[in-house]
Amino acid sequence: MLFHPRPLSLQTLLKRGFTPTPKPINRFLLFLFHLHKFDLITHFFSQLKANNAPTNHKTLSLLTWALLKSHRFEEAEQFMYTHREITHSFMWDTLIQGICTKRHDPEKALTFLQRCVRDSGVLPSSLTFCAVVHGLSSKGLMGRAIEVLELMGDDGVNYPFDDFVCSSVISGFCRVGKPELGLGFFKNVTECGGLRPNVVTCTALVGALCKMGKVGEVCGLVQWMEREGLGLDVVLYSAWACGYVEERVLGEVFGRMREMVEKGIGHDFVSYTVLVDGFSKLGDVEKSFTFLAKMIKEGHRPNKVTYSAIMSAYCKKGKVEDAFGVFESMKDLGIELDEYVFVILIDGFGRRGDFDKVFGLFDEMEKSGISPSVVAYNAVMNGLCKHGRTSEADELSRNVAKDVITYSTLLHGYTEEENIPGILHTKRRLEEAGIAMDIVMCNVLIKALFMMGAFEDVYALYKGMAEMDLVPNSVTYCTMIDGYCKVGRIDGALEVFDEFRRTSISSHACYNSIINGLCKNGMAEMAIEALLELSHKGLELDIASTFPSFILKILIKEGRALDAYKLVTGTQDNLPVIYVDYAIVIDALCKGGYLNKALDLCAFVEEKGMSLNIVVYNSILNGLCHEGRLIEAFRLLDSLEKLNLVPSEITYATLIYALCREGFLLDAEHVFRKMVLKGFQPKVQVYNSLLDGISKFGQLEKAFELLNDMGTKYIEPDSLTVSAVINCYCQKGDMQGALEFYYKFKRKEISPDFFGFLYLIRGLCTKGRMEEARGVLREMLQSKHAVELINIVNKEVDTESISDFLATLCEQGRVHEAVTVLNEIARMLFPVQSIVPSSCTSGLNFGSCDDKDVRNITTNNDGHMRRSQLHGFDFYYSRIAALCAKGELQKANQSAKEMLSDLTECMN
DNA sequence: GTAGGGTTAG
Known part of the structure; x- marks a missing residue:
């Protein structure tokens, strides 16, 4: 090694006779540069300076590059400023791009870029501008991104907006929730510059369309791409499928993915994650796991996003423990955790109110080195608010990061708790914080003001939205309409509803609210109008299915079964009439006697x-x-049977009652046997019905067969059973038998009903057995049930009750007259079917098989029918019955009083 | 260029 790489060696070199001219120095620096020893270069340079060693432009240039390469951007910039003579525009490019992409500080990059262009008169390359646009857009700093775009458009710069810029800007606007601005930007660019977008820009466009809820418009774009010969790829398909996930149209998610695979484009881990998320959002976590398995099998490693989709699904289903299990597995698998993962769980446990877990997770997150953002704090606060602990959430909010969601959460919490001071001070804090209101906050505030009864403020806020650049959405309209309706301010609700329908917002919920409000305020006609309007609008939305039930129930309640019929059969196919709606209309038609219409509707359905x-x-x-x-x-x-429907107990019972009533005893018995064969155990009511039928023919033997049958099956006879058998004896003229039967069951503490007593007394009278008749009458007047029934007639009319009057007749031995009174009472209380059809059937639930309902059918239908056939009716009865049916009890009582005075007059 | 978290109605 010729050069010792230790920095202090310069002194040594100098001592050893090293000639300090720029050339060898530069050679040495260049050598270090090629070795990537950038720090050594800067160190060596400072020593050169200290020793007054000679340097030239190349030395300075090398130093600058070393600073840039070692990411010491601020020093580099400083140096470049002070040594402009050596500063090449490449250096500015490297500097700005470095700050942007290496340092992830696009704002600082923009500052340098602006300084560079405006102060130094240097024009960095278009790539540098693009990098800054991209960096700013990725962080959602769209205001600053626009500054760069403006700079690019300046005279003297005039850089074109290419695909890199377009895709970055469009996705940036999507990131900040303004996809429409992204789309607008794209349109401007293509109109002015004639850009032919590539697949990346198109993918960004797909994302924007999907976020705007216009997934349908993607088809057109894709067709254009195909015409232009642009190949689609997995990223584009993933973006497209996401749009359908958002719309919850899983069939299309599948369809797109299948199409992709058919075109030979393979899945990647993101496209699989879209599928996992799609099923998770639909609540089908099991299916999500299938795709998870498939993706692992194909070698795509699920990441934290994939798993968090599953965790989120579990939480939404209330299965927070299962979500926690996924979380533990992630840790075992060594998958990186991030704030998203923790927030999903914090939110899940918070909604459940398990705050030990919430705070535990929060600690764990911080210990993992993840510093909580405002989202995590908001999740904790929301949990507290949802559990009536808004004040604690408020306390927590004092010392941590806050945003508009924080205030919305608190305000909503206080509204739910009806804490007006809480609402007021939160509103004040929001204003003091200078946070701009968003649409959600505005909606929450509207609800809070409604809760406070501050209707003037509500109106002012609603009308002032435009000034705040807020556009009412479906929730706004819904909240307003609902708020007004709830306090009976229908005019206010209708005003808002009118404004709503002038927008292009398609919201069944707003219709729901107004229709509900109109119905509750007795404005059924207008409610129907609103319903029909909705129907004719042909809403392409998937409308919640319970919608027309309001109207149908109103119509049915008003006895307008035919109107209900028209509504369900006459409207368009897209009217969200559901099975239950048809069922209640069919039922109403049956009860209203419109059997043919009911059958028509069955066929229609x-x-x-x-x-x-x-x-x-x-x-x-x-x-x-x-x-x-x-x-x-x-x-x-x-x-x-052909319809694959299994007759129920009610089916058989209904038919048996009818057959008995009409006197088709043999058929009734046939159905009875069939019912038993099918495994149903007929209840006492069915036996009573048969016995009643039998009694009309005086078929005592058959009656006893049935009684025995009841005995072997441990079915307890009741008062109707006893009455039917007594009637049977009476029909045969066997009053002795009837009397004995009566006493036999009296000992068992089963007395006949009103009619059983009446048959017995009447029969005894006919036979001249007056004393016995008188004895039974006396006992009848001691039967609580019979007396209550008798006294219905004259409640609140006279000081003396009818039963007392009858008792007097009885004591005076005037049994015939007492029987006349009893006959009249019977006719009055059980008028013929034609007068009060609904009283027989209304309120019955034919779907239920419990005892109560079966009993109702017997006492109402069967009892009623039997008696009405025994008696005729006249003016009084029909009038009283009609009044009773209408619920006008006082008028009915008045008529009863008139009738009784007439009757008494006759007898006297 | 594509995927996951916190707030509003019914």
């Missing part, structure tokens, strides 16, 4: 490829039975 379930068909079956269309009911039962 089936034509659409939907299949109705047995609950709906039970409703139809019940309707057919009530119209006496038993043949059709039977046909329907048969065709259920």
Whole structure:
């Protein structure tokens, strides 16, 4: 070695007779330069200076390059300034690009660039400008990036915007959430400069379109690329697929990826991560794991992004433990952790309220050398706010980084807690911090002001948005409409709604809000108008499916089943009518007696490829039975099998009730046997129905067979059972038998119902067994159930109740008259079907098989039908029944009072 | 040039 590489050797060299002329010095420096010993050069240079050794331009130039190469940019710049004579513009290029890309300080690079152009009159290369644009855009510093672009456009510079610039700027605008500006920039460039974008710029454009929710427009761009012979690549396809992930159209995500592979373009780790993320976002974590496995199998190593997609999916499903498991695995696999990974978990545990875990993770993150950004703090604060601990979040926010989201979070927390002082001081802090309001903050503030009842302020804020450069979005409109509706200010809501519909925003939620508000405020007609408008707009969005239910329920409640029918059959295919909506309309049509319409609707629904379930068909079956269309009911039962529907207990029970009611006992028994064969155990109500049918024919033997059957199956008879059998005896004229049966069950503490008593008393009277009739009447008047029923008639009418009146008649031995009164009561309380059809069926749930519902059907339908056939009706009953049905109980009572006074008059 | 985290309505 000729040269000892120790810096102190200069002294030695000089002592040894080294001639200090620039030439050997430069040779020596150049030698060091080739060895990349840049630090030695600078050190050696300082020694040369100290020893007044001679240097020339080349020496200085070498020193400058050494400073640049060792990234000592500030010193280099200083030196270049003081030694302009040796400064070549390449040096400026290296300096600025170095600061930008090596130091990652594009802002400083811009400062140097500006100084260079304006002060030194040096023009760096276009590549340098591009590098600064790229550096600034990558950091989202778009304001500064624009400064560079302006500089490039200056006279005397006039550098063109190439693909590198365009792609950087477009993606930069996307990064700061302003994709439309990126697109605008691109349009300007192509219109002015005639740039023909390459695949990289096109990919940036795809990203912008996707972020603007215009994934559909990508097709056109891709077609253009294909016409131009530009090859697509995996990056472009990944960007495109991401757009569909955003829109939650997984089919298209798949479609694009398949298309890519078919074109011979292979996946990479990003494209696989897009798929993993896509499934994770849809909540199908299992499928995500399939792709994870596939990508590993193909040799693409999943990274922290891939795993964080999975963790995020677990957290969103509430499976934070599973997310934590992924986190632990990542550590085992030696995969680098970053703030994203921690924030996902901090957010997950925070939403659950597990703050030990939250703070534990926070510590672990800091110990791992990751310094928390505002995002991490916001996640912690949001957790606290969501668990009623907004004040603690507020405390925490005092000493850490804050942004507009911090304040939105706190404000929202205080709003939820209805903490008005909290809202006010947060609002003040936001203003003092000088943070510009964004649209989310504005929406949160609107909600807060509504909560405070500050409607004037709400209006002022809403109207003042334009001045703040804020454009209301669907959430704004929704919040406003909902806020006004909730306090009954429909006018305000309608004003906002009108403004909303003048925008191009397509939001079913806004329609939802106004329709809901209109319905709640009794403005059904206008609500229907809004619904139809939505329908006619042909919203291409995937609309939440419960939408028209409001209207349908209103119409049905108002008894307008036919209007509901028109609505579900007459509107366009894209109206989000769902299965449940059809089902409730069919049910309403059945209950309203529009059986044919109900059947039409069934056919309509089936034509659409939907299949109705047995609950709906039970409703139809019940309707057919009530119209006496038993043949059709039977046909329907048969065709259920063809529709792959299994008849339920309710199906059989409904048919049995109807058959018994109509007197088709043999058919009823047939269905009964079938029901048992199918494995159903008929309940007491079904037995009662059969017994009731049997009783009309006085078939005592059959009645006893059924009673025995009940006994062997441990089915307890009830008051209706007893009444039916008593009626059966009465029909046969066997009053002795009836009486004995009555006492037998009385000992078992099972008494007949009102009608059982009435049959018995009436039968005994007919036979002249007045004392026994009187005894039973006395017992009837001691039966709580019977007395309650009797007294419905004259509640609040007279000081003396009807039961007391009957008791008086009974004690006076006026049993015939008492029976007349009882007959009238019976006719009044159970008027014929035609008057109150809905009282028979409304409120029934044919889908449920529990005891309660079966009982309802029996007591309402069967009991009612049986009695109404026994009696006729007249003016009073129909009037009273109609009033009862309308819920006008006082008027009904008045009529009852009139009727009773007439009756009493007759008897006296 | 492409992928993952924190705030708003219903």
